Amino acid sequence: MAKVLVVDDAKIMRANIIKMLDHLNHSIVGESENGFDAIEQYKLLKPDLVTMDITMPQVGAVKDGIEAVEKIIAFDPKAKIIMVTSHGEQDKVIQAIQTGASNYILKPLKVEKLEEVINKVLD
Amino acid sequence: MKNEEILVKLADRTIKYFKKDIELPIDSSYEILEVKKIDYFDITSLITLSLDISGTVGMSVSNELAYKMVENFIFGNIEEKEIPELASGNIAETLNITLGNILKELTVIKEGGNVNISTPYTMHNSVSITKKKDGIMYLCKLKSNNEVILLSYFV
Numbered sequence: 484m485a486k487v488l489v490v491d492d493a494k495i496m497r498a499n500i501i502k503m504l505d506h507l508n509h510s511i512v513g514e515s516e517n518g519f520d521a522i523e524q525y526k527l528l529k530p531d532l533v534t535m536d537i538t539m540p541q542v543g544a545v546k547d548g549i550e551a552v553e554k555i556i557a558f559d560p561k562a563k564i565i566m567v568t569s570h571g572e573q574d575k576v577i578q579a580i581q582t583g584a585s586n587y588i589l590k591p592l593k594v595e596k597l598e599e600v601i602n603k604v605l606d
Numbered sequence: 607m608k609n610e611e612i613l614v615k616l617a618d619r620t621i622k623y624f625k626k627d628i629e630l631p632i633d634s635s636y637e638i639l640e641v642k643k644i645d646y647f648d649i650t651s652l653i654t655l656s657l658d659i660s661g662t663v664g665m666s667v668s669n670e671l672a673y674k675m676v677e678n679f680i681f682g683n684i685e686e687k688e689i690p691e692l693a694s695g696n697i698a699e700t701l702n703i704t705l706g707n708i709l710k711e712l713t714v715i716k717e718g719g720n721v722n723i724s725t726p727y728t729m730h731n732s733v734s735i736t737k738k739k740d741g742i743m744y745l746c747k748l749k750s751n752n753e754v755i756l757l758s759y760f761v
Contacts, residue, residue, distance in 0.1 A: 492725075493702075495679065495695040498688075502681045538702075540725060569706030590703045591627045594681055 490521040491536040517542040518551030533564045556583035615708040628678040633749040650729045651698040658719030664758040665701040671753040698726035
């Protein structure tokens with residue numbers, strides 16, 4: 484069981500991921516709706532895993548999910564972050580992986596796929 | 607890119623999304639119409655495209671259909687009282703996902719063009735938008751049982 488921080492600006496996406504994580508017996512330690520808050524929550528909660536949306540509104544100096552990854556990795560180089568993205572964002576996924584994200588999952592999410600990606604990342 | 611190409615591809619992806627991703631009934635046939643005015647339904651999400659493609663893409667549905675879409679989108683069970691507050695976000699997310707999925711298939715992008723996709727803007731209540739003097743405006747109606755999913759593209 485992993486402690487997970489769920490980051491997405493869309494409440495329905497957070498609700499959906501949380502229900503899936505709960506089903507997979509993971510523990511949700513926090514939710515964030517922007518990259519800025521995600522960084523603060525990460526430092527505070529030290530989760531085992533983060534699910535991170537890529538496209539979110541800019542808050543403070545954090546433009547999107549990729550910049551949040553960059554700052555979380557700078558704080559904790561061993562952070563495990565799964566990017567949540569749609570098909571049209573391949574270039575951004577590559578950028579996120581280069582920045583330090585561990586893996587990615589495509590929307591719309593399927594619980595089986597989420598489980599597979601989480602297992603890969605936590606292994 | 608023909609003006610209606612984006613709406614054809616979005617309609618095809620929306621049909622697939624309903625059938626495979628949220629498992630709601632939807633007719634496979636549709637028509638793309640050039641119109642002068644669009645009357646949207648209860649919940650409407652709009653996304654603006656810029657750079658090599660410009661224009662605004664919309665998805666609009668009734669509250670009833672939006673609620674069904676939430677029930678089928680969410681994994682597992684959801685309490686009835688939770689559904690209304692998630693409905694508009696779900697339409698925005700549906701448009702975001704389906705539009706994101708089809709952008710790379712558009713002729714302009716295949717030929718090396720770039721597109722910027724805005725975060726969705728959601729409107730509540732029925733609103734109407736009229737075509738600009740030199741603009742273009744297309745509409746597509748998809749049917750899910752007795753409900754209609756209205757897709758639009760205007761510049």
